[in-house]
Amino acid sequence: MSAPNLIGMLPSELEDLAVELGASRYRGRQVATWLYRKGVVDLAEMSDLSKDFRAALAERIRAELPELERATPSQDGSRKLVFRLEDGARVSAVVMPDEGRTTLCLSTQVGCGYACAFCLTGTMGLTRNLTAAEIIGQLLAARAQLADGESLTHIVFMGMGEPLANYAALVQSLRVLTDAKLGLGYSPRRLTVSTVGLVSGIEKLAREDLKVNLAISLHAASDEIRSRLMPVNRAWSLEALMRAVRAYPLAPRQHVFFEYVMLDGVNDTPEEAQRLVRLLRGVRAKVNLIPFNDWEGSRFRRPPLPRILAFQSILLAAGLTTTVRWSKGEDIGAACGQLKEPVVA
Numbered sequence: 001m002s003a004p005n006l007i008g009m010l011p012s013e014l015e016d017l018a019v020e021l022g023a024s025r026y027r028g029r030q031v032a033t034w035l036y037r038k039g040v041v042d043l044a045e046m047s048d049l050s051k052d053f054r055a056a057l058a059e060r061i062r063a064e065l066p067e068l069e070r071a072t073p074s075q076d077g078s079r080k081l082v083f084r085l086e087d088g089a090r091v092s093a094v095v096m097p098d099e100g101r102t103t104l105c106l107s108t109q110v111g112c113g114y115a116c117a118f119c120l121t122g123t124m125g126l127t128r129n130l131t132a133a134e135i136i137g138q139l140l141a142a143r144a145q146l147a148d149g150e151s152l153t154h155i156v157f158m159g160m161g162e163p164l165a166n167y168a169a170l171v172q173s174l175r176v177l178t179d180a181k182l183g184l185g186y187s188p189r190r191l192t193v194s195t196v197g198l199v200s201g202i203e204k205l206a207r208e209d210l211k212v213n214l215a216i217s218l219h220a221a222s223d224e225i226r227s228r229l230m231p232v233n234r235a236w237s238l239e240a241l242m243r244a245v246r247a248y249p250l251a252p253r254q255h256v257f258f259e260y261v262m263l264d265g266v267n268d269t270p271e272e273a274q275r276l277v278r279l280l281r282g283v284r285a286k287v288n289l290i291p292f293n294d295w296e297g298s299r300f301r302r303p304p305l306p307r308i309l310a311f312q313s314i315l316l317a318a319g320l321t322t323t324v325r326w327s328k329g330e331d332i333g334a335a336c337g338q339l340k341e342p343v344v345a
């Protein structure tokens with residue numbers, strides 16, 4: 001087995017490591033500062049650490065970022081970053097600047113095992129989970145190629161894979177992201193974990209006290225339609241899902257996000273909109289309608305705009321905050337549900 005990767009280790013784990021190597025906890029804090037505050041990954045550049053300590057570290061750990069193979073800019077200002085991992089697998093992350101914020105969309109798995117009918121990533125099947133090093137590595141590598149003055153203000157776990165199916169690495173990454181003293185220092189309110197609706201994972205996440213935003217890929221308000229679109233619904237019905245969602249602890253002004261991909265003639269009827277209103281009654285919800293992004297070989301289409309707006313107006317009339325989210329990066333294969341890279345080459 002290869003040595004553990006420094007990237008993705010918690011500051012407290014770096015302190016423990018320093019002590020194991022016969023140094024003080026302070027040395028561990030210095031490493032964390034280099035890594036997460038300054039974005040320096042190369043041990044040789046950590047200039048306030050002694051040569052001996054760096055040598056001892058180098059024997060125990062590696063410090064490697066995923067290799068940024070390609071950065072493709074979109075006409076809308078977003079960029080798709082394709083990373084080549086150590087085993088040759090590829091994943092992508094998307095940087096999306098928008099009205100004073102810049103959101104980074106991270107992948108958590110190579111491929112995905114949930115096979116949602118409308119999702120291109122879902123056609124790949126699951127290859128493997130990413131490590132926390134590979135998840136945080138995407139962020140550090142993305143940060144390194146930002147323009148001066150640009151920063152990643154929001155992080156969404158909405159790239160390839162199902163975050164809650166890679167639970168340990170997800171939570172480790174969230175802890176590094178939210179560590180205010182020596183980690184990446186993100187407010188949990190700027191982090192969003194999106195899920196197909198893994199009830200046991202939502203319940204576990206609720207108990208972590210991380211306070212991150214939860215997004216549910218809902219896509220239908222009736223079991224009949226949802227089970228056709230999302231096989232996961234056969235294991236956890238809407239009722240079980242909504243029970244877990246209602247129990248997820250929210251801060252005073254926090255909401256649960258619901259993603260709803262608009263599929264022509266499938267889930268875009270006024271009746272389904274009414275059902276959605278009933279389903280979300282009493283939930284502090286924000287609904288994002290995502291017009292379907294096409295991919296070659298898919299059997300779905302995006303509804304005509306008036307139909308999308310009619311669906312939205314039913315939700316709005318019922319008092320639900322509802323936005324139509326036009327995906328970024330559609331021209332570069334970076335939009336929601338379009339992420340797929342050749343696994344090895």
Ligand code: SAH
Nearest residue numbers: 119158162194195196217259292293336337
């Ligand atoms: N597996 C997690 C994280 C991925 S988030 C989840 O499903 O929530 C990516 C979002 O894009 C999900 O809401 C997904 O359902 C949606 N999506 C997938 N394929 C799409 C497509 N072709 N067009 C628009 N949205 C799509």
